[in-house]
Amino acid sequence: MLYRNPAAIAPLKPSDLPAELREVATHLIEAAARLAGSLHPVTAQAIAQFLRPANSYYSNLIEGHDTHPLSIAEALREEYAPDSHNRSLQLEALAHIAVHEQLPALLAEADANPYTQVFWRNLHLNFYTHLSEEFRQVKSHEGDLLEVIPGELRTSEVRVGRHVAPAAAAIPAFIDSIEWGYRPKAEPNRLARIVNIAAAHHRLAWLHPFLDGNGRVMRLFSDAAFLAEGLAAGGLWSMSRGLARSEQAYKQALAAADAQRLNDYDGRGNLSEKRLVAFCQFFLQLALDQLHYMTQVLAIDGMLERLHRLVDLLVVKRKWRPEAYYVLEAVFLKGSIARGEVMRLTGLSDKTAKDLATTLLAAGLLATEPNNRFAPYRAAYPLAFAPVLFPGLYPAGKEADILHAQVGR
Structure with a gap:
């Protein structure tokens, strides 16, 4: 039937709000x-x-x-x-x-x-x-x-x-x-x-x-x-x-x-x-x-556990230092940290701390303002680590592909 009268779309919404709809809307x-x-x-x-x-x-x-x-x-x-x-x-x-x-x-x-x-x-x-x-x-x-x-x-x-x-x-x-x-x-x-x-x-x-x-x-x-x-x-x-x-x-x-x-x-x-x-x-x-x-x-305990697991995985692959976890934990909880915080959080020397931050920036797990050496480091979450940090977000086959592309090389 080819409708021409706009009354044909009625009802636009439930005339009375059933209890089951009130309940799910409240939740x-x-x-x-x-x-x-x-x-x-x-x-x-x-x-x-x-x-x-x-x-x-x-x-x-x-x-x-x-x-x-x-x-x-x-x-x-x-x-x-x-x-x-x-x-x-x-x-x-x-x-x-x-x-x-x-x-x-x-x-x-x-x-x-x-x-x-x-x-x-x-x-x-x-x-x-x-x-x-x-x-x-x-x-x-x-x-x-x-x-x-x-x-x-x-x-x-x-x-x-x-x-x-x-x-x-x-x-x-x-x-x-x-x-x-x-x-x-x-x-x-x-x-x-x-x-x-x-x-x-x-x-x-x-x-x-x-x-x-x-x-x-x-x-x-x-x-x-x-x-x-x-x-x-x-x-x-x-x-x-x-x-x-x-x-x-x-x-x-x-x-x-x-x-x-x-x-x-x-x-x-x-x-x-x-x-x-x-x-x-x-x-x-x-x-x-x-x-x-x-x-x-996004529950805090679970996210921190998965951040730890990610760092452990990359340490085994000899790509990261284990101290990376303390930086990722801090930016997850606080949103951002001053650049000097990396050295304090990790106990590393100034140069090694800067190298670690550079590694995390390159991995996309830190972000900062370009061309501003005083800008803080912000939290960032790239697709590459989605299967570890946000399990189930994508279908299992796609997650396997993503993980292999990043850490399986």
């Missing part, structure tokens, strides 16, 4: 606050920067683009694959990283309201501006090759699996309905606003406002909505990781919520309210799982 608030307060702000910022490539990896993986994390790391160093397709995949990963980094600024421009056409179009525009020509074209259901215009709403009809998206000409009217229905400032109940993030994620998928790139825009929107609601925990968790690790169940839940009203007890809109509630529960539970995962990974 999200508590878990995000706990994670946000678990680290020094400088350390948290370093880890958030480290997590952006993982967020990109998983978001693109959902689209069937399995770009190896090592290839993403190479692209961040401006080292691109010689063949055009893999280079396009690298540029796609960089596009997601760049837009994700811009979310706070884009939100500020949108008056902290991510539920607007302008915000979604800006996400799409910024994402597609970075892409190669290869990924700016898409085949229609009839087999025609169509060009994706960055930031522009679609002007042709689309079908996604069994779902026929609403008529292209009616998209502005549907968007008006969404903008009016999800106004954050009009909803005083924070738990309801959190549930709306999940509900809007589905309704955007159902509307399919762009010719292509809707999934990426939805996930970036969701990240922005969690940020606007104070649940991003400084960027220390990734929604895309949860969705990708449950990809089949995620896509099934999306499709199930496309269903029309099941019976007289299933809300009053065109679409099923029961299925929407089930999707919201699924989506928010995945978010909570990711918060719990990162809280566990």
Whole structure:
């Protein structure tokens, strides 16, 4: 059925907030606050920067683009694959990283309201501006090759699996309905606003406002909505990781919520309210799982133990001195240390301490301001050591590749 009346997207959210949704939303608030307060702000910022490539990896993986994390790391160093397709995949990963980094600024421009056409179009525009020509074209259901215009709403009809998206000409009217229905400032109940993030994620998928790139825009929107609601925990968790690790169940839940009203007890809109509630529960539970995962990974005792294990591994490989641990421990706990602290922490001579700091800078586990010999050393966490320091962040096979590339040589 090709919908033209914007009333067809109703209900936009559950009419009453079921107890199970109130409960998971409450747990999200508590878990995000706990994670946000678990680290020094400088350390948290370093880890958030480290997590952006993982967020990109998983978001693109959902689209069937399995770009190896090592290839993403190479692209961040401006080292691109010689063949055009893999280079396009690298540029796609960089596009997601760049837009994700811009979310706070884009939100500020949108008056902290991510539920607007302008915000979604800006996400799409910024994402597609970075892409190669290869990924700016898409085949229609009839087999025609169509060009994706960055930031522009679609002007042709689309079908996604069994779902026929609403008529292209009616998209502005549907968007008006969404903008009016999800106004954050009009909803005083924070738990309801959190549930709306999940509900809007589905309704955007159902509307399919762009010719292509809707999934990426939805996930970036969701990240922005969690940020606007104070649940991003400084960027220390990734929604895309949860969705990708449950990809089949995620896509099934999306499709199930496309269903029309099941019976007289299933809300009053065109679409099923029961299925929407089930999707919201699924989506928010995945978010909570990711918060719990990162809280566990970043627990201080566990992180310090893994830092010790990393140093031991590199000492065995005769690449580092064992005193490196004291430096890495200090920057993890304090965020940064003065340069002179290295000598005090390690008990090494001035020259040996400087050599050790140089080794850690080269490894990417320390950072500092370039061309400033008085700048402190800051915490940093490169992809190369992700399997040891953040186990389970990437799939096991990818972690094995990463670890071999760094310490298996």
